[in-house]
Structure formats: structure tokens, C-alpha cells
Amino acid sequence: xxxxxxxxxxxxxxxxxxxxxxxxxxxxxxxxxxxxxxxxxxxxxxxxxxxxxxxxxxxxxxxxxxxxxxxxxxxxxxxxxxxxxxxxxxxxxxxxxxxxxxxxxxxxxxxxxxxxxxxxxxxxxxxxxxxxxxxxxxxxxxxxxxxxxxxxxxxxxxxxxxxxxxxxxxxxxxxxxxxxxxxxxxxxxxxxxxxxxxxxxxxxxxxxxxxxxxxxxxxxxxxxxxxxxxxxxxxxxxxxxxxxxxxxxxxxxxxxxxxxxxx
Amino acid sequence: xxxxxxxxxxxxxxxxxxxxxxxxxxxxxxxxxxxxxxxxxxxxxxxxxxxxxxxxxxxxxxxxxxxxxxxxxxxxxxxxxxxxxxxxxxxxxxxxxxxxxxxxxxxxxxxxxxxxxxxxxxxxxxxxxxxxxxxxxxxxxxxxxxxxxxxxxxxxxxxxxxxxxxxxxxxxxxxxxxxxxxxxxxxxxxxxxxxxxxxxxxxxxxxxxxxxxxxxxxxxxxxxxxxxxxxxxxxxxxxxxxxxxxxxxxxxxxxxxxxxxxxxxxxxxxxxxxxxxxxxxxxxxxxxxxxxxxxxxxxxxxxxxxxxxxxxxxxxxxxxxxxxxxxxxxxxxxxxxxxxxxxxxxxxxxxxxxxxxxxxxxxxxxxxxxxxxxxxxxxxxxxxxxxxxxxxxxxxxxxxxxxxxxxxxxxxxxxxxxxxxxxxxxxxxxxxxxxxxxxxxxxxxxxxxxxxxxxxxxxxxxxxxxxxxxxxxxxxxxxxxxxxxxxxxxxxxxxxxxxxxxxxxxxxxxxxxxxxxxxxxxxxxxxxxxxxxxxxxxxxxxxxxxxxxxxxxxxxxxxxxxxxxxxxxxxxxxxxxxxxxxxxxxxx
Numbered sequence: 001x002x003x004x005x006x007x008x009x010x011x012x013x014x015x016x017x018x019x020x021x022x023x024x025x026x027x028x029x030x031x032x033x034x035x036x037x038x039x040x041x042x043x044x045x046x047x048x049x050x051x052x053x054x055x056x057x058x059x060x061x062x063x064x065x066x067x068x069x070x071x072x073x074x075x076x077x078x079x080x081x082x083x084x085x086x087x088x089x090x091x092x093x094x095x096x097x098x099x100x101x102x103x104x105x106x107x108x109x110x111x112x113x114x115x116x117x118x119x120x121x122x123x124x125x126x127x128x129x130x131x132x133x134x135x136x137x138x139x140x141x142x143x144x145x146x147x148x149x150x151x152x153x154x155x156x157x158x159x160x161x162x163x164x165x166x167x168x169x170x171x172x173x174x175x176x177x178x179x180x181x182x183x184x185x186x187x188x189x190x191x192x193x194x195x196x197x198x199x200x201x202x203x204x205x206x207x208x209x210x211x212x213x214x215x216x217x218x219x220x221x222x223x224x225x226x227x228x229x230x231x232x233x234x235x236x237x238x239x240x241x242x243x244x245x246x247x248x249x250x251x252x253x254x255x256x257x258x259x260x261x262x263x
Numbered sequence: 264x265x266x267x268x269x270x271x272x273x274x275x276x277x278x279x280x281x282x283x284x285x286x287x288x289x290x291x292x293x294x295x296x297x298x299x300x301x302x303x304x305x306x307x308x309x310x311x312x313x314x315x316x317x318x319x320x321x322x323x324x325x326x327x328x329x330x331x332x333x334x335x336x337x338x339x340x341x342x343x344x345x346x347x348x349x350x351x352x353x354x355x356x357x358x359x360x361x362x363x364x365x366x367x368x369x370x371x372x373x374x375x376x377x378x379x380x381x382x383x384x385x386x387x388x389x390x391x392x393x394x395x396x397x398x399x400x401x402x403x404x405x406x407x408x409x410x411x412x413x414x415x416x417x418x419x420x421x422x423x424x425x426x427x428x429x430x431x432x433x434x435x436x437x438x439x440x441x442x443x444x445x446x447x448x449x450x451x452x453x454x455x456x457x458x459x460x461x462x463x464x465x466x467x468x469x470x471x472x473x474x475x476x477x478x479x480x481x482x483x484x485x486x487x488x489x490x491x492x493x494x495x496x497x498x499x500x501x502x503x504x505x506x507x508x509x510x511x512x513x514x515x516x517x518x519x520x521x522x523x524x525x526x527x528x529x530x531x532x533x534x535x536x537x538x539x540x541x542x543x544x545x546x547x548x549x550x551x552x553x554x555x556x557x558x559x560x561x562x563x564x565x566x567x568x569x570x571x572x573x574x575x576x577x578x579x580x581x582x583x584x585x586x587x588x589x590x591x592x593x594x595x596x597x598x599x600x601x602x603x604x605x606x607x608x609x610x611x612x613x614x615x616x617x618x619x620x621x622x623x624x625x626x627x628x629x630x631x632x633x634x635x636x637x638x639x640x641x642x643x644x645x646x647x648x649x650x651x652x653x654x655x656x657x658x659x660x661x662x663x664x665x666x667x668x669x670x671x672x673x674x675x676x677x678x679x680x681x682x683x684x685x686x687x688x689x690x691x692x693x694x695x696x697x698x699x700x701x702x703x704x705x706x707x708x709x710x711x712x713x714x715x716x717x718x719x720x721x722x723x724x725x726x727x728x729x730x731x732x733x734x735x736x737x738x739x740x741x742x743x744x745x746x747x748x749x750x751x752x753x754x755x756x757x758x759x760x761x762x763x764x765x766x767x768x769x770x771x772x773x774x775x776x777x778x779x780x781x782x783x784x785x786x787x788x789x790x791x792x793x794x795x796x797x798x799x800x801x802x803x804x805x806x807x808x809x810x811x812x813x814x815x816x817x818x819x820x821x822x823x824x825x826x827x828x829x830x831x832x833x834x835x836x837x838x839x840x841x842x843x844x845x846x847x848x849x850x851x
Contacts, residue, residue, distance in 0.1 A: 118308035170498035
């Protein structure tokens, strides 16, 4: 209850802080002046997250798809154009990486395994399939995870798991959240919390120098299938899916006598 | 002398679609089953995970999931007078290798055949007369009808969670679905895939011309689905890496996602990988199989005795296994006698492209292996052939499957094949081109067949399979007719320019067309004209069942996998409910 009380005060403070043109002023109370976030408050780093992603979150807070006692009331009071402006503003920021998280949350091998490889027994695919190598995100609706505070990541995964977050119409994140154990969620949150956030290549100004590497699109891949095919070196140009090209595959040529269509 | 292993009830050759379905049904019936797979074990995690799985050079160009042609391949020639040469690179078609078989790297386009396909000979004779086709076209009835297979199609579609929209529910026509389909007992298990922009333009154009467009039935999930085995598939993400790739998201139906996790927990099921089956062993009578001989990963020759042998390899390899094992009389094109290798057929493909101005964004990268829109108005015998002079047909659809950067470079005719002008044209047209596919049937011809190559052998010293094939005149005529219809639709799609051409011979294996090789161990009701009976049981060796597209007496307009699945369940049903109660020939 005491936490809820504290949040209530914060909400009031945030509302006051919103000014007519200072798009970031209100948000900065929790998310930091540069969007670097605040681990203690559980307010995530939002600097450099894709604009469509941020805008979608604000819309979801407003309409309840993302059920959050702090962000819900804030978002409801923002007109859609304002949400769009705020999203664009933070998408363009480049905050320095936070200090490394304390040793108590140092990554376990389990977190890295789930992030980069997945778990066949749980039928959970690797996070990197969508969130990018190293968890550095993709443009559009897929946020970066690297460098977000573990406390936030844990809360976010639990929201997926508990159904408080319904912003993924494919239901992938819902199914993944429900498949993960509490220990898995903690391990995964700790792993990404310990990773450096990506450099915001979209930001105009260069990132502040820090002691930590900030990859743009780094990170190792997973084990590839040990395929045995030996068919190498064929020409790689050509108009597949064209006259002569298939609906699916390689092949070229302008003549129907040369190649064909789909499997 | 091969070391002899303890006997088992059933040995499965191949752990792909057929092997896993039969493995599941036969262990359920209480039998001990050993599955022998030539390739490696594979599962969604870790083998299909990104970003490594999206390596287009490795998987599309170098074909990492396919049969290793350094060890075994096929030889090919266009006609009986030529010397066949080995395919040293896979290009025209792509047999998979490894657990899950070719279904790991398929697109997921899942159809049902028509009664007019399954009883093609009877139906053509009835509607157009016995002299409608030249005698060289050795089309036959399958020995089963649509009503026999409907419950098994249904079961297969529910195993896979196929996304689609029924157009004929127990005779009730439903606009928006395929109103020309044979009737189905119930709706598809999941709702149709989303319709891409290019497909929507196709739908409008086709409707405007009076046709009946419908969403392509898809094994790429439109929503999460839990199948009757209790396994959950997830939603397709439209990454455009289906064919030639495994799916990292558990979103494409394959043995890995719909059966294997259950099967591998069953103590009655044993999977052995890297096992190269050399032949099916027969007793002295030649009428009874005693098991198989295989070579394992250490090069040891082992004999696996079994009471029942299920051959569920890639269609071409089913035929080769029968020939190597001397089961059934090899087909002789000179006399037309013999059955094994007979009625090899393929698929007759062509395409038409629509080039748009730069305001129309097709976004071809945002696709899946099966999320387009098509028409069945020219499928099978859905249209009157009496004045056309050919049998068979094709579907026409805007069913683009990807916009992968190495493979997809649409340019209009007249563009140089390389150089800066070509590059400019690719940039100009990449995101502004829609492609229609014309996916056509392949008639059986006396001249197209499979046998053992007299010269070339595999890494284990066994003769390779020799393919003799060219497009029959019937199919060239069919392609010309249906591709013209496709061009008319393309012209109504609002582009600046349309380019396309029908399929013409000679067939070449050097450019991809389709992996739909069929026939060679065909099913039927007459032992003189088919290799297996209507239950896919060898006429000659009743404890051998040969299941797959090898059983197709000729190939239909639609993609073949739905029917492979239906035949697998049909054969499993006969095995469990008939054969096991009284082993022996199911048809005499």
C-alpha cells in the first residue's frame, strides 16, 4: 500500500510538471532528463526507443491495453498528437548508459540462454529473434531490451504473464510470459539489465562517453542448424517471383521456359 | 555381414511428415517403432533460431537444409534417348534432409485435391469421352475418392492448425471461401491469414472478372493454436523466411511443432538419426519383408529386423528404395509394363508480374509462405475442357512468399541482366512489383518415369535414381491457356506494365520451379498398373507400406502436401483397424 501511496504523489507531481511546450518536462520526473530512466522508481529507460513503440505504449496506457496505475492516468490526459510528439522526442534522445547494476543481479547463464537461444522444453524462442542481436531492438514496434533496468524488465515480463499488458496482437509476448517461470523472468531481466544499451544512431548528438561499450547492433547469434547441404556457389542474382521466377525461390530469366513458380 | 539388432514391430524409413504421423498412430496402437532418419536431429530451439536462421546465403543459396548432393543425388535427362547426368547442385527442386524432412523448409500451402483429380481417368472419360486424350497419357484413378479422404484431410488440417476459410461446408457455399472446393465437414481450425496489399488488389481484379478469390490455406499460423496432440503453435510474424528455412517462432506446422515433442516422449518410439537405409530385406519367398539394412554414422552396417516396414521418404527416394530392394516390377517405357517408376509427374508452373508506379508499395518482405489470395476457377475440372484440348488446370494467385534481398530482384523485360542499369531497375521495382503464380497440374505420360541409373552411384555404392522427364504437350497447352487468364487478371490490377510467359519445354533442373515431385510408386485398384493398393500397401510385399506423393498416379493443380498428410492418416487407419487385426494383403 505504501508503494501505491508513493505513486499517487508522483502522479500529482508529474501532472504539475507537464508544461505546454516542454514535452519532456513531465516525463523527466521519472524517466530522467535524457530518458535514462530511474531504476529505483521502476521507470524504464526510454531514450532511443523506436518512436512507434513509444507512441503505441502511450496509446495502450490510455486505452487500458497496458494496465498501469501510474502511466494510465498520465496517458489518458495526453491528446494523441501530444503522445506522438513525446514519443518522437524520446526516440531522438541518446542517454548515457546507467551504471552497471549491482552484483546481486549479475546475469546467470540461464538469462543469456533464454535471450540468445530459447528453450525447447518450454517452447520459447530466443528473445533475439525479434529484439535483435544483443537485445538492441528493431525499428518500429520492437523495443531494445539491453540496458533497461532489471527491475523494470521483470515487472514488464510479469505484466505480460499476468495479462496486464495486451499490446501484442500476435500474443507472442503473452505466451512467452506465461511459459516462463518466476526464476526465468528474474534471470532474463538480470541478463538484459547487465547489457549496455545500444547507441541511438538516430540521435543527432553523439552519445556521452561512458566506461561501457554501447553496441549499435552487437551480440552473438545462436547456434545455427548444422545443415549438410553441399549445394554451393550458384548465381545469386535473378528475378524470383517473376515471369520465370517462383513464388518462393531462386531462379531468374525472362522466359517462361527458363524457370517457374512456387512450391 | 551386418550386425543384427533386436527386432521391432515397425521400422519407419524417414522421420518426416509421413514417418512422424505413422509413428504416432502405430505407437498409439501399442506397437514398438524404430524410426531411421538419414539426416540430423533438429528442433526449433536451438536449430532454427535467429538471427542465424535468416542467413539467406547459407540457407537459400547454399541450401543448408537440403539433401547433401556430395553423398547422394539423382541423375536427370529430358528423354529416354539421352544420357542422364547427376544433379551436383540442387536447383530445380529441393528435397530436405534431417528430422522433420522437407516439411521443415516448406512454405505451408495446404490444399485438398478434387474428386476430378482422384478419379481423373473416370471423370475425363465420362465428361469428354474416351478419346479426349492421346494414349501416351497414362492417367489413372487413385483407387480412393474424396469421400474416403475427407476425414483424413480434416484430421491433418486440425493437426497442423491450418488457417483458412471454408467455401463449401457440407454443401453450403460460403462466399469469401473457396466456393469451388469439395465439401468439407467443418471450418478450418484457425481464421485465414491476413491479406497483403498485392493480394487485395488481385482479389478485386479477379472478382471484377467474375472469378471466386479466396484466402490461401496456410500452415503459417494466423493466431495461436493448440492442436489435438496438445501442442501449441504461435502466430506467424511475416518475416518472409519460410521456404528453405525452419521457423524460429513455432509458427509453421512441421513435425517439430505438431507431433515430435509428443512422439519423442513415448517409450515405444525410438528415433535414430544419421542412418542411411540401404535396402528393405526380403525373405526367400520375396513376399515378406524381414526388416532393413542401414549404415550408421560410424559406417557400421546394421540390420534392423521388423514385422512391418513403412517407407516414408521423399517421394523420389520412396521409388528408389523399392527399386534397390527389388520390390515390385520396374516400369519399362518400351512396353508400358511394370509399375515401379511409372507415372512420374511434376508441376507446371508459370508466373505473371505486375509492375506498379512508385506510389504503390507492395512490401514483399512482409509475407509468409502462405498468405496470399487465389482463384480455383481454372483448377482441376472446375472449367469446361471440351474445346481446349487438354486436361488438368492451375490455380492463379498473388501468393508472393518473400522479398528476400539476394533472391528477389524484379525487373521488367528489357532490363539488362547485370550492371548499373540493372541495379537501378531493381531499386526502382523491388517494392513496387506484385507477382502472380500459376500453379498447374502435371499429367502422367508414358515417357516420363524413374529407374536406377546404370552409371552413377551414391557414397555407399548404390545406384542413383534416374529421372526422365519433359513437359508433356498437354501441360504446355494448359499452361498457355491459364497463364493467359492470369495475364488478364494482372492487367486489371492497376499496374503500369504486365509481364509473363507460360511454361514451355524443355524442362531444366537448373532453376527452381517446385519441389513437388510425384509418382513412381503409384496407388490404384489394379496390381498390373499400380505399385501399391488403395491403402498404400505394396501389392507384392504386404508388410511394406509406401506412403507419400510417390503414390500420386498424376499430379494435381494444387500443392501436394495436404494430400500426403491425408494419405498418411488414411493408411494409418487401414493399418490399425484392418492390417493389425489380420496381417496380409488388404486388397486381393
